Amino acid sequence: MNRSQREHLYRLFLDIFFPRHCIVCGQSGILLCAPCVQKLPHAEKNPISYCSSLYSYRSPSVKKMILHLKKNKSKELAMIAGKLLSDVCRDISSEYATIHQTKKTILVPIPISRTRLLERGFNQSKLIAESLLHYLPRQNYALQELLQRISHRKKQSTVTSRQERLKNMKNVFVAKNMLPKEPLYIIVDDVTSTGATIHEAKRALQKAGARHITAVTVAH
Ligand SMILES: [Zn+2]
Numbered sequence: 001m002n003r004s005q006r007e008h009l010y011r012l013f014l015d016i017f018f019p020r021h022c023i024v025c026g027q028s029g030i031l032l033c034a035p036c037v038q039k040l041p042h043a044e045k046n047p048i049s050y051c052s053s054l055y056s057y058r059s060p061s062v063k064k065m066i067l068h069l070k071k072n073k074s075k076e077l078a079m080i081a082g083k084l085l086s087d088v089c090r091d092i093s094s095e096y097a098t099i100h101q102t103k104k105t106i107l108v109p110i111p112i113s114r115t116r117l118l119e120r121g122f123n124q125s126k127l128i129a130e131s132l133l134h135y136l137p138r139q140n141y142a143l144q145e146l147l148q149r150i151s152h153r154k155k156q157s158t159v160t161s162r163q164e165r166l167k168n169m170k171n172v173f174v175a176k177n178m179l180p181k182e183p184l185y186i187i188v189d190d191v192t193s194t195g196a197t198i199h200e201a202k203r204a205l206q207k208a209g210a211r212h213i214t215a216v217t218v219a220h
Pocket residue numbers: 022023024025026027032033034035036
C-alpha cells in the first residue's frame with residue numbers, strides 16, 4: 001500500500017468513526033463547506049495599518065471557525081485559512097519585491113506562553129503559518145519562530161480597555177537572535193483585536209534588526 005492509499009484509508013476510517021460536519025451549516029463530510037466560506041464576512045478596517053485580516057471576528061461563524069481550530073488543532077481549518085491568507089501574502093511580498101529587490105519573506109508566528117502551550121498542546125498561529133507556507137513557493141518563503149514570549153501576563157481577553165491591553169502586552173516578546181534587515185517579515189496570528197500583540201511583536205523584531213515588517217491574521 002503506498003502513501004496516498006494509506007492516507008485515503010485513514011480518511012475513510014475517520015469519516016466512518018468521526019463523521020465531520022460543516023461547523024456553520026451542518027452539511028456532512030466537510031468541516032467548513034465552500035458556500036459557507038464564501039459567505040464569511042470580510043474584516044473591517046484594522047486598527048493597525050500594516051496588518052491585513054481576512055474575516056470579521058464579530059461574525060459568529062468566524063468565531064466558531066477560530067474556536068474550532070484552537071480547540072481541536074484542526075489542520076483542515078488551518079489549511080482553509082492558510083490558502084486564503086497565502087493570496088494576501090503573495091500580494092504583500094510582490095509589492096515589497098518590486099521596491100526592495102528581494103523576494104525573501106519570513107513568516108513569523110506569534111508564540112504562546114509555555115503554560116498555554118502545555119494546556120493546548122500546540123500553537124494555533126504556528127499551525128496557520130505552516131498551512132500558509134504550504135501554498136507558497138519554498139524558494140522565497142520560510143517559517144521561522146523568531147519570537148519568544150518572555151512572561152505570562154494576564155490573559156488579554158480578561159483585560160478590557162485598549163490602554164490596559166497595550167500596557168499588559170508591553171515587552172512581552174523578545175527576538176531569539178539578531179535578524180538580517182533585508183527580508184520581509186510577515187507576522188502571523190489567528191485574531192487581532194486592539195492590535196497590541198502584533199504591535200509588540202513588531203517592536204521586538206525591529207529591536208533585533210528587522211526593517212520591513214507586516215502582519216496577517218485570519219480575523220479581526
Ligand atoms: Zn457549510
